[in-house]
Amino acid sequence: MIPATFDYHRPGTIGEAVQLLQNNPDTKVLAGGHSLVPVMKMRLAAPDALVDIGRIAELRGISHSGNSLRIGATTTYFEIANSDAVKAAAPLLAEAAGQIGDRQVRYRGTIGGNISHADPASDLPAAVLALNATLHVVGPNGNRSLSASDFFVDLMTTALDPGEILTAVEIPAASGQSGSAYLKFEHPASGYALCGAAALVALDASGTCASARLCFNGVNSYALDAADVAAALVGSDLSDATINAAVDAHLTVPDPMGDMFASGEYRAQIANVYGKRALKTARDRARG
Numbered sequence: 001m002i003p004a005t006f007d008y009h010r011p012g013t014i015g016e017a018v019q020l021l022q023n024n025p026d027t028k029v030l031a032g033g034h035s036l037v038p039v040m041k042m043r044l045a046a047p048d049a050l051v052d053i054g055r056i057a058e059l060r061g062i063s064h065s066g067n068s069l070r071i072g073a074t075t076t077y078f079e080i081a082n083s084d085a086v087k088a089a090a091p092l093l094a095e096a097a098g099q100i101g102d103r104q105v106r107y108r109g110t111i112g113g114n115i116s117h118a119d120p121a122s123d124l125p126a127a128v129l130a131l132n133a134t135l136h137v138v139g140p141n142g143n144r145s146l147s148a149s150d151f152f153v154d155l156m157t158t159a160l161d162p163g164e165i166l167t168a169v170e171i172p173a174a175s176g177q178s179g180s181a182y183l184k185f186e187h188p189a190s191g192y193a194l195c196g197a198a199a200l201v202a203l204d205a206s207g208t209c210a211s212a213r214l215c216f217n218g219v220n221s222y223a224l225d226a227a228d229v230a231a232a233l234v235g236s237d238l239s240d241a242t243i244n245a246a247v248d249a250h251l252t253v254p255d256p257m258g259d260m261f262a263s264g265e266y267r268a269q270i271a272n273v274y275g276k277r278a279l280k281t282a283r284d285r286a287r288g
């Protein structure tokens with residue numbers, strides 16, 4: 001499979017990249033290439049030009065600023081999964097990144113590409129949603145920041161405007177007595193998520209649930225925030241019975257996705273099972 005002809009640009013700065021994207025509307029950003037190149041080879045996409053952002057130093061790396069962790073858009077899954085800073089401040093993200101694809105995919109694929117592509121079967125959208133991440137973006141009209149909950153719009157559709165580049169993902173650092181878990185029911189051949197459950201819980205001094213998050217990949221056309229389940233858990237003892245009851249009563253999957261791999265009904269059932277398991281694992285980790 002051979003892609004249609006395209007021009008290739010490799011800018012050295014974000015400004016140059018924005019300029020190149022502005023000059024030709026049929027230009028696409030190239031990051032790790034592990035989603036874009038396959039779709040170009042299948043001729044499902046045939047952009048006139050690619051702007052390879054892989055050599056822009058300011059887009060790469062992991063740093064702390066204040067109480068948050070900032071991860072540059074071209075930071076790879078391998079770097080995220082193996083970063084001590086990410087494991088300490090956002091272990092959920094490290095756990096999700098470490099489960100993506102195989103080693104080759106983890107060496108090349110980037111957090112920015114994963115999120116911008118917004119494939120419902122990808123692993124990072126639910127993780128950044130559960131972590132209440134802020135997504136920093138630059139484009140022809142300057143910089144702006146979006147919450148993860150505003151970013152994922154629909155199947156492979158985000159709130160990025162034409163010509164915009166996702167530059168960094170900012171995550172509030174974990175504090176207090178908290179725990180998280182990312183559990184994936186994966187397609188056995190590709191490793192993509194038929195269902196990925198991202199859970200976070202924080203406990204107060206008495207061990208009561210102070211806050212909770214539960215989000216899913218793979219079951220809906222875009223990352224699903226099970227906010228009603230989380231709300232039902234706040235103030236509870238987070239016992240197995242409480243978690244089971246909250247998920248059974250409050251987890252609804254609007255329009256669950258069905259395809260040749262799994263029906264919508266089956267995915268919704270997996271979400272119920274994996275949602276409970278992820279919350280219990282997060283609770284156990286929070287309790288230490």
Ligand SMILES: Cc1cc2nc3c(=O)[nH]c(=O)nc-3n(C[C@H](O)[C@H](O)[C@H](O)COP(=O)(O)OP(=O)(O)OC[C@H]3O[C@@H](n4cnc5c(N)ncnc54)[C@H](O)[C@@H]3O)c2cc1C
Nearest residue numbers: 031032033034035036101109110112113114122123166191
């Ligand atoms: C064999 C295989 C198995 C895989 N398994 C999994 C899996 O288990 N879980 C999973 O989550 N993913 C999986 N993937 C997909 C992989 O994670 C991709 O890397 C990811 O979907 C896209 O990231 P990328 O950096 O490769 O982006 P690219 O492929 O370069 O780009 C993807 C899209 O995002 C846009 N884009 C990229 N970066 C930016 C940016 N900074 N700003 C704006 N737009 C941008 C591009 O223009 C393009 O439209 C798999 C891929 C393969 C080939």
